Amino acid sequence: xxxxxxxxxxxxxxxxxxxxxxxxxxxxxxxxxxxxxxxxxxxxxxxxxxxxxxxxxxxxxxxxxxxxxxxxxxxxxxxxxxxxxxxxxxxxxxxxxxxxxxxxxxxxxxxxxxxxxxxxxxxxxxxxxxxxxx
Numbered sequence: 001x002x003x004x005x006x007x008x009x010x011x012x013x014x015x016x017x018x019x020x021x022x023x024x025x026x027x028x029x030x031x032x033x034x035x036x037x038x039x040x041x042x043x044x045x046x047x048x049x050x051x052x053x054x055x056x057x058x059x060x061x062x063x064x065x066x067x068x069x070x071x072x073x074x075x076x077x078x079x080x081x082x083x084x085x086x087x088x089x090x091x092x093x094x095x096x097x098x099x100x101x102x103x104x105x106x107x108x109x110x111x112x113x114x115x116x117x118x119x120x121x122x123x124x125x126x127x128x129x130x131x132x133x134x
Contacts, residue, residue: 061121073111080104
């Protein structure tokens with residue numbers, strides 16, 4: 001009877017371990033991707049729109065506030081992933097780690113969607129040039 005209980009506990013620990021590894025890999029991917037995007041933003045050329053720097057290569061077709069939302073989303077995605085990775089082993093920080101993980105995932109999703117939106121408006125600029133203007 002004890003060996004059956006040990007096997008159940010062992011299987012439960014293995015399943016928890018595999019999900020923890022997947023979550024850790026996912027957070028590491030978010031961390032590396034946001035750092036990569038931020039590093040690329042440092043080397044691409046900028047132009048100034050209303051006193052705010054906006055990269056000319058990618059974010060040329062959208063307002064400067066869209067670019068700044070992209071940068072803030074990258075910042076929160078990086079910070080949330082790093083915080084969740086640093087405190088995921090502590091039992092007291094489990095709620096905080098899950099919260100930081102959720103913030104990181106949401107902000108990375110937001111950053112990727114803003115990036116895709118800017119690529120879409122860069123690829124098809126003509127239909128969107130007159131939208132919102134009377």
